[in-house]
Amino acid sequence: MLYIFDMGNVIIDIDFKRVLGVWSNFSGTPLATLTERFSMGEVFQKHERGEISDEEFAAELCHELGIALSFEQFSLGWQSVFVGLRPEVIEIFKTLRQQGHRVVVLSNTNRLHLDFWPQNYPEIEANTDAIYLSQNIGMRKPEPGIFQHVLAHEGVSAGEAVFFDDVTENIEAARAVGIESVWVEDNQTVPKYFS
Structure with missing residues (x-):
């Protein structure tokens, strides 16, 4: 088989709340606001198909969320999804x-x-x-x-x-x-x- x-x-x-928590700390934007704004929409799907680069994904997602993060800050948050x-x-x-x-x-x-x-x-x-x-x-x-x-x-x-x-x-x-x-x-x- x-x-x-x-x-x-x-x-x-995995726990996506951890990602938003890190981004909330870096951006000073309340977690509740980010939770409300985040969706696994078109940008997310394009990234998973390899249609856009990591940098483009970070920039577009930050724009959607209304936050300003460096690529390094974005990445640190993104990797925190893994619990164990x-x-x-x-x-x-x-x-x-x-x-x-x-x-x-x-x-x-x-x-x-x-x-x-x-x-x-x-x-x-x-x-x-x-x-x-x-x-x-x-x-x-x-x-x-x-x-x-x-x-x-x-x-x-x-x-x-x-x-x-x-x-x-x-x-x-x-x-x-x-x-x-x-x-x-x-x-x-x-x-x-x-x-």
Whole structure:
């Protein structure tokens, strides 16, 4: 079988409030104001598809939020999204691979995060067979093409794959392509599935 795992809140705990908190401190703008203004809109999606640079993304997002940050301040905030690795999931990866299954990551991500998580969480790359990232592929979940891209690269049919993600929209999209999909509600979902 091919097991496909999302990254955020599946393998690594993430918390977007932490990002806005750092930006709030740097800009002097109340957290409540930033929370109200922030949305994962077109700029966010373009960045995850690799259509705009990190610097353009930072500038456009700061403009949307009405704050002035240096690129360094923006980046420090952006990386604070990561809370910590879920070690029990890494153990499951090890077991699955020992059993002869393939384990891959499929993540909507961006170059800024690529400069961060491989260094801070090397266990992910060490215990997976492949990592598929939206910014490298030019597509992002829930676009059907990104799931088809992974299946084609892995040489398997949709019926031979299981997908884990914390976003219901992505789960529905994968199911529409024919992939068995598991909505990860909390840090117990993946261990329970394999118990």
